[in-house]
Amino acid sequence: MTKKVHPYIPNMVPKVKEEMLKVIGVENSMELYSCIPEELQLQEEMNIPKALTEYELRRHIEGLLKKNISTNDYINFLGAGCWQHFVPAVCDEINQRSEFLTAYAGEPYEDHGRFQSLFEYQSLLAELVDMDVVNVPTFDWGQAAATSIRMAARINGRKKVLIAATVAPERTKIIANYGSPELEFSNIAFDLDTGLMDLDDLKSKISNEVAAIYFENPSYLGFIESQGNEISVIAKEHDVLLVVGVDPISLGVLAPPSHYGADIVCGDLQPLGMHMNYSGGQAGFIATRDEETFINEFPSRLFGIVPTIKEGEYGFGDVAYERTSFAQREKGKESVGTQTALWGITAGVYLSLLGPEGMYELGQTIMQNSQYTVKKLNKIAGIQGSRIVSPFFKEFIVDFNDTGISVQTINEMLLEKKIFGGKDLSKEFPEYGQCALFCVTEVHTKEDMDCLIEALEDIVTK
Amino acid sequence: MTKKVHPYIPNMVPKVKEEMLKVIGVENSMELYSCIPEELQLQEEMNIPKALTEYELRRHIEGLLKKNISTNDYINFLGAGCWQHFVPAVCDEINQRSEFLTAYAGEPYEDHGRFQSLFEYQSLLAELVDMDVVNVPTFDWGQAAATSIRMAARINGRKKVLIAATVAPERTKIIANYGSPELEFSNIAFDLDTGLMDLDDLKSKISNEVAAIYFENPSYLGFIESQGNEISVIAKEHDVLLVVGVDPISLGVLAPPSHYGADIVCGDLQPLGMHMNYSGGQAGFIATRDEETFINEFPSRLFGIVPTIKEGEYGFGDVAYERTSFAQREKGKESVGTQTALWGITAGVYLSLLGPEGMYELGQTIMQNSQYTVKKLNKIAGIQGSRIVSPFFKEFIVDFNDTGISVQTINEMLLEKKIFGGKDLSKEFPEYGQCALFCVTEVHTKEDMDCLIEALEDIVTK
Amino acid sequence: MKPIIRTEATRDFHQAKWNEPIIFELHQEGEKGVEVPLANEEVVSTIGDGVSTIPASMSRKNRPNLPEIGQARVLRHYLRLSQETLGSDFNVEIGQGTCTMKYIPKINELLIRNPKMMDLHPLQEESTVQGMLEIIHNLDLCMREISGMGAFSFQPGGGTQALFAMASIVRKYHETRGEGDQRDEIITTIFSHPSQAATAVVKGYKVITLHPDENGFPDIEKLKGVVSERTAGFVVANPEDTGIFNSKIKEFTKIVHEAGGICYYDQANANGLLGITRAKEAGFDMCFFNLHKTFAAPHMCGGPATGALGVTEALKEYLPGPIVEYDGVKYSLNDNLQHSIGKVRAFHGVAQTILRSYAWIRALGPDGLREVAQTAVLNNNYLYHKVQKIRGASAPYVKGQRLEQVRYSWEQMASETGITTEDVQRRMTDFGLHYWTSHHPYIVPQPFTLEPTESYSKTDLDEYINALQQISDEAYNNPEIVKNAPYNSTIHQLVEEDYLDNPEKWCITWRMYQKKVLKPVLIK
Amino acid sequence: MKPIIRTEATRDFHQAKWNEPIIFELHQEGEKGVEVPLANEEVVSTIGDGVSTIPASMSRKNRPNLPEIGQARVLRHYLRLSQETLGSDFNVEIGQGTCTMKYIPKINELLIRNPKMMDLHPLQEESTVQGMLEIIHNLDLCMREISGMGAFSFQPGGGTQALFAMASIVRKYHETRGEGDQRDEIITTIFSHPSQAATAVVKGYKVITLHPDENGFPDIEKLKGVVSERTAGFVVANPEDTGIFNSKIKEFTKIVHEAGGICYYDQANANGLLGITRAKEAGFDMCFFNLHKTFAAPHMCGGPATGALGVTEALKEYLPGPIVEYDGVKYSLNDNLQHSIGKVRAFHGVAQTILRSYAWIRALGPDGLREVAQTAVLNNNYLYHKVQKIRGASAPYVKGQRLEQVRYSWEQMASETGITTEDVQRRMTDFGLHYWTSHHPYIVPQPFTLEPTESYSKTDLDEYINALQQISDEAYNNPEIVKNAPYNSTIHQLVEEDYLDNPEKWCITWRMYQKKVLKPVLIK
């Protein structure tokens, strides 16, 4: 039997193949591999299942996916670095456009639309964080933070880094990995009840050898770090650069870190129009002032605007390209490659849709909903709605210690009631005992929240 | 509180509105309604629920849709005019393209792509039915058949129409509705065991007053009408036009009606790349020879190719536009309007993807699967896999009479086993007693079919 | 850097141009676009080849002559063609008056792709489609509020089919009362969609067409002159294509009713009327709305679509079946309508469109619907005011009183410059804008019809106006520019010959083109 | 009708041009793109305004200066920008060598939009994501077969991050063995992706770069000269950017191993090798594949993406966690890897890309994967043969022995006509084609790199070759045409000034443009 021509491989057609081989001047296509020594040629067939037709493939994959239970099936209160937010349909329409989906690294001429939309993304996010410079997106918050810190260290030539102990442990790992072996990290203690940074500890650790202080706002634990100005003052006293990580969706209502002295701001774009995708929606950003010393330390691409030879027309190009590893290999600033450009475009669409009022209203809704949940939780005997007394944005630590039930058990019971409970913090923050990090956003209806309350009441009183 | 500006209505912005009112020279926009007498102005508010935000809307609609059980959830054996087939992903990609989705009735210049893709659809379907002329799609098979018959009547100026009694009752209703009061319909009897047309009855009814004979192949009851040539000969003897309805997905393996003398061929495009959509996927086609008398009777649009003033470039336009109601109002041929163009484009994509081999293989798979099911059904005591002994394509009448259980009960029990059983024929064809029309296609895996068999065995033996 | 200042009033535009061959030209024997599912091996061993059961006379002798093309190339072809199509999502789509080209919300497109909608079979057990039936029923309730009618069917696949269904009801109604033969006339107006007249004829009626009075209103005196015991029905839109609202509409329906006729209302486009005025109060027995116009379902290159057909409680039993009913617990399909005209379209109509329109209504609410109407009228009057100031353009008939659209005329410009409305049409493409003349016949000479809907901003409207202004300038100063347009479109002017009307030359399919054009050349 | 005969060897093309303003220019105060969900009334009455809990110092004083634009206009803007982007779906995308721009199957895009994938939270209980974990595990198994490695992590968000992760493993490995400080050099080659060298430096290594011998092979003698007890690792691709397969690769890894170094393999692009030859047999300890290259995940304007990182069984404990494991019953996440480098990316990486690549592999099967490789090599050698015949073009280094790509040179043409590879790049846009020069530094002068993959037909390849041929003709006969290109692109040539490199002038955001360009003008 002759081999079937695969729909993805047009030149499997025997006649065409022969014609091409003739042009090349070989008898069969395996001859083209004669440069590969026999000992390196794979002899056995790979143990991979036989090809499926499109329909079979669809049944197969959909069959696998049916085994999942999604946040569309159950009510979800998990956050902790990946959050469930409302995604406007226009965001999906744009990022599914075949043109954007399949473009890559084209030139300003054939990819004008890609350049413009990423320039616009930079510009929109710049307004949200109220800083002048934003890069083409990087991998995720963790890596953006790592790079922000490395940038700071390059700028002031120092090696020590102070990190708030409330930073997400996952991100701390990424930061440490990107920072080692060059940088030296220490934690800054925090107050268990307020979550706030222990300024005395900060003062005791800061010195003229410190390159940067890094903290997050809203913090991983959900509370709002209100000492931004104080921290900034301490940092400036030692010419330490202040790097602040931020959840951009909070910035309709919360002051952006630039307002309390941050030199470099980073964070994750996922909340701004990306579905969670089992963590496929993450994307990092870095923002700075328009200062040459800062711009020259970005490893990432920065698109800038340029006029064309035609009046009234403009194009775009790479700003200060020479600093990148694309231009300079190991002499470039860190490394650049394929990161998360499509999410940048999407975040731009998102911000264009919501506008200033939308961002404000969204922040407000989130705060109202999350406060409502905490208030109701407080009414349940044995549960403290928020272990931390400081104001919070969308996440908060629910304290189950007095219920005598472990978070794990509670979450198992919630699962039975079709609820994904908060993230168990007992390993990451054992000092809190049986606490869980819950996330409430604008996607939660009152019914959703009440459903959680009822379920927990049930669990606790049973 | 000021009214919120709706995202769909930009000019609700008060300042803009005022500016525009000033240009117009009125004080407020209700003044523009002064031409509507007060007694006609609606006084009360409409009893329609308050506006939902996009997210609320999504929850609301998805909540409603969750109440449905789809053919993706259960195994489906319903056909009878709307069929579950494999839809290549490329079909969906193309018909979801914003450009095609939102275009309408543009000119050859700005909508070149729409014209070309519909011209190509016409051309591709023409090859499938092996006729020269195909129209821009009409509503559905029923209406296409109705119009085909009316075309025939206009061509030969006669009024009587003979319709095979095996034509789908739904389509018969549409044909009757479009035909009355002008045309006069009679049925042609059929043989209960073979399903075939009773040629004696045909002969007894045919005359020089008959405009057209209409039958379907494969028939509504699934069997293949093998007497096409004989019927054609009888028709020609009386200068009667032969109109044949066809399921186009069968034409990779079955002879197209043009091969056995059909003058006009019609059918439904839904199998060629359209999801069922609770019947939103239907679309009709009509095909004829390239004869002026035929072409001039089409009510629908026919796109033709035209060179442009630039060498090597071509465009498209409406062929014989003057015959349409767009051009001639009541003097045009029937009526034309918005029909189902997007499904035409989609069917074109489908045929381009499958090609001649794909259409053949698909037909073969369908026949193998449906025959397999019948064969297995035959093994169940009391069930006759196919009540009709003639060869069939994808549908067949399963006879439950000997089980002593009604089709209704059987279907209820199948539903409990997550199976949509065949269409109950006991009302439409009471002569068959407790029979149901099952449909098996390429979407059914062996497991699906075996599941049905097992379920029926279970039901019948219990 | 010099600041980038865009001073041009019109857009510096060029449409995508790919010069794609006809799909058949992409044929490469052996290539494949998709692999279809083959029968399982055990099935094959049980059954054999499957096709040998086909009687010889019914077996296809050779494969259909379809092209063979790899998947990527098929996709590339159609994607390129899509870019060569000016969907309303891409332009200030106000030049296609009467078509209500409004914003098509993306959320609705997302909702209809839910498998719980897409993968429903129309004959499924009612219990398994409760959500779908609820949506249909809810839309019915909304439509009743909007129209004042008593029941709706969503079966008709567009306005034309709704008009046909209404003509069928008219016939059935009179037949039921024994006046079927006697009442053989339907009255319509000239400024209406051609399908009003055309569908009446399909249903066997003689059509009487009223022309407007000098102010552009349907002539009430003429109506009085033509109604009689032969009057079966009266169909009209209001406003008509001119955008002029006929304030005497209630008198019209009264006159027809008194003559024993049925009044049915073409509300394909009701965009200026939502929440403002209704079919019921104007005295109509039936009406229809094009969901693909007023109710924000997309036009999809021309369907699938829905003409939502509403009737008074009294005519409910005439509707095509089944219709959805709700007993407070459960939704069901009622196919036992005593006088039903039967069916006009398969099963239940186009469910996606029903869902889209329901979603649109729910996104707006009752206040939003009124805002739609008022803003559409505001936008239209703004345009009306501005367009009339353009040299050579006018808006015939009564001053003011235009609701959602206006039929304009370039008569003056044509007589002064020789530039026709068709020339303008081609030239508008150069600015990335769509422009349609009008339905035939051109009662208004050199016509064009603009309908801005509620979806376009003032800035958008100004862009359109500027383009018209520039073309007028060109017409008066350098008409050749307009005559030879387009320049920035996918293609240039079609050769003006009888390629489309001469049976020797027309090519409706690629095979006809091959026979008529290529083969003769190859033989030579 | 004269038959329509397309005689042009190149495409009569024009890209869509909409001249869209920057999004901020579309601002109209008061417009709104979408309504966000507001808190339920009862919630509000229970809680109040919600925002007054914000400490004064942390409350945003004024709204962010985002534009206000209606939904339709936002959509129109981005849709237009999309048409101004030449995705690989739209062109014969073979000019971006090393990037493996292959066909992106639409079925995969459909599958990833399944809510059971899109709406999963990465911290859900394992029992609720069994399907997802099974997909990850299955892909792992496939990758092991393709590479011979022992375990895979899909956490790295691209090739660069995979290279970083591998450099991290190299470091951790030597640290674990107490040689962390001693081994401070990583060896790479010049014909490799810049990230090989760059990520090694991020991880604190000194980079030693090998240059090719006169035939274009990495120089084995030079390698011998640089390995030492300071060698931590050796990273290389094979073929390198030249497309030349280094048949001595096993000797290279042996030399490095003998010096105590780790060998890691850049298989970002393994498109010519699938089922033909593997990392394991060539002696590598680690390798990575870019799923967005060889494994048909789309490039998405530059990510999100995945660098699938495979290691030998011996290095498994060094992987970033968690990895997916299967005990025959249940899939689980293992985050207890003894020597784990920790994390490089949040949670589990880009799940959509994992699903896409798994689907692609299953659509091809083992035979299909081999066909991919063989056809990619066939296509490349066809191009290689043809391109060398074009006047002014050459393919430096050894004759033949090219697998999936070739780095070519216009050195001769540049010296004879003054037309550079950058000029060619701009001119190619005029034919609707994409062309990339090459990575810096330009070791091959006036370089361009073509990689046809398996996805393009001979006809497609010929179209590309014809365009290069035509540009060569133009360069020799009328170079101004090429110099002044593009003509049919969305935009014309950028003004060549220091707008991008002068800190006084660069504008990375609209607010910078306003400050630096608009404000000074307005003040004047």
Ligand SMILES: Cc1ncc(COP(=O)(O)O)c(C=O)c1O
């Ligand atoms: C007033 C009016 N009536 C009827 C129709 C016909 O509707 P359809 O195109 O859906 O058949 C239209 C649409 O163009 C219309 O505008």
Ligand SMILES: Cc1ncc(COP(=O)(O)O)c(C=O)c1O
């Ligand atoms: C050989 C090689 N290595 C590494 C990379 C870097 O991959 P990425 O762009 O995903 O970071 C690439 C991609 O261009 C490549 O081709």
